[in-house]
Amino acid sequence: MVNLSPPVLKTISSRYSCRTYTNEELKDEDYDYLQQCIAAITTLFGSTMRIKLIHNNRVELPQKIGTYGFIKNQQGFIAATTADTKEGLVDFGYALEQLVLAATQRSIGTCWLGGTFTRGPFNQIMGLSPHEILPAVISLGYPADKKRMFERSVRYIAGSDTRKKATELFFEHTWNNPYKGSEPFTTLLELVRLAPSASNKQPWRILFNNNAFHFYLERTPGYYDRNKALLGFYDLQMIDMGIALCHFHYGAIDYKIDGKFAVTHHPEIDNREYIISYILV
Numbered sequence: 001m002v003n004l005s006p007p008v009l010k011t012i013s014s015r016y017s018c019r020t021y022t023n024e025e026l027k028d029e030d031y032d033y034l035q036q037c038i039a040a041i042t043t044l045f046g047s048t049m050r051i052k053l054i055h056n057n058r059v060e061l062p063q064k065i066g067t068y069g070f071i072k073n074q075q076g077f078i079a080a081t082t083a084d085t086k087e088g089l090v091d092f093g094y095a096l097e098q099l100v101l102a103a104t105q106r107s108i109g110t111c112w113l114g115g116t117f118t119r120g121p122f123n124q125i126m127g128l129s130p131h132e133i134l135p136a137v138i139s140l141g142y143p144a145d146k147k148r149m150f151e152r153s154v155r156y157i158a159g160s161d162t163r164k165k166a167t168e169l170f171f172e173h174t175w176n177n178p179y180k181g182s183e184p185f186t187t188l189l190e191l192v193r194l195a196p197s198a199s200n201k202q203p204w205r206i207l208f209n210n211n212a213f214h215f216y217l218e219r220t221p222g223y224y225d226r227n228k229a230l231l232g233f234y235d236l237q238m239i240d241m242g243i244a245l246c247h248f249h250y251g252a253i254d255y256k257i258d259g260k261f262a263v264t265h266h267p268e269i270d271n272r273e274y275i276i277s278y279i280l281v
Helices: 008-014 028-040 086-105 119-126 149-158 185-193 223-231 236-254
Strands: 050-055 076-081 109-113 137-141 170-172 174-178 204-209 212-217 259-262 273-280
Touching: 008 086, 008 185, 008 236, 028 050, 028 086, 050 086, 050 119, 076 086, 076 119, 086 109, 086 137, 086 236, 086 273, 170 185, 185 204, 185 236, 204 236, 212 236, 223 236, 236 259, 236 273
Parallel strands: 170 204
Antiparallel strands: 050 076, 076 137, 109 137, 170 174, 204 212, 212 273, 259 273
16 A cells, blocks of 8 residues: 555545645656555555556646536646456545545645546546546646635535534444444544545445444445436446545554455345455454
C-alpha cells in the first residue's frame, strides 16, 4: 500500500470532493510524489490494473477533456483501467483511494468522477483494450478557497454533507443488532463511514461475527441498472466497496490491529452481496 503519515483519521476527516481548483499547476515535487505512490499501490484480489497520472502540461491530450461543468480548473486526472468483474472493480476503488488519501496529505484536492467526464479522450490516452474498462477517473488540483454556487448546489443535491448513522451500517452477530464494540474498532468503522461513494449512497454494510468483520454490498434498488442503461455507467457501487475497504485497511494499520483479508464462509442474506472479510488474529 501507499505509505501514509499517521494519523489516518485526520487525513480521512479532511478529505472532501473538491470540484473547484485554483489555476496553479501541480508542482513538480507533487507530480513526482504521486508517480511514486502509483508504483507503491497494492490490491486485495490481485487484479491487473494500469494507472496513469494525466497532467495538463505533461501528457498530450488527443482532445479537450470535458467534465460537463462539474469540475473547474482541474490541473490533471488520475485514470486507470481494470477488468469488468467484481474483483476488478473492488480493486479499482481500493487502489485509487490510496492515491486520493496520499494527495490529501499533500494538500492536493481530488474528486471521484464516475460519469461526469468525457470518456473518449481517456480511452484514447489509456489505449483501452477489449478486455479493459475505465470506469472512473479522479480530478486533481489545488483547492480554491471559495466554492462555486454550482458546486454547493451539487453537494446539496448529492447529500455530500450528510451520512448514514453508524447504527445503519455496522452490525454484530445478527443484522438486527447494531455494532456496540469498543475502541479502536469503533473509530475503525468511523473511517469507513467517512468514505466517499457514488451519489453518497453509502452501500457498504459490515457484520462483525466470529472474530471477523464481514463486508457486504447493499445495493441501492435500481441504481446500477438505471445508470448502466441510460448513461453507460459501470458498477460504481462495487467501486465504493473498494474505497471503504481502503479506509478500513489504513485504519487497521494505523491502530496496529492484527488481521488479514480473506474470502470466508459467512452469513448469507438475500439483499446483501458478500465481498470479503477482515479476520482478526
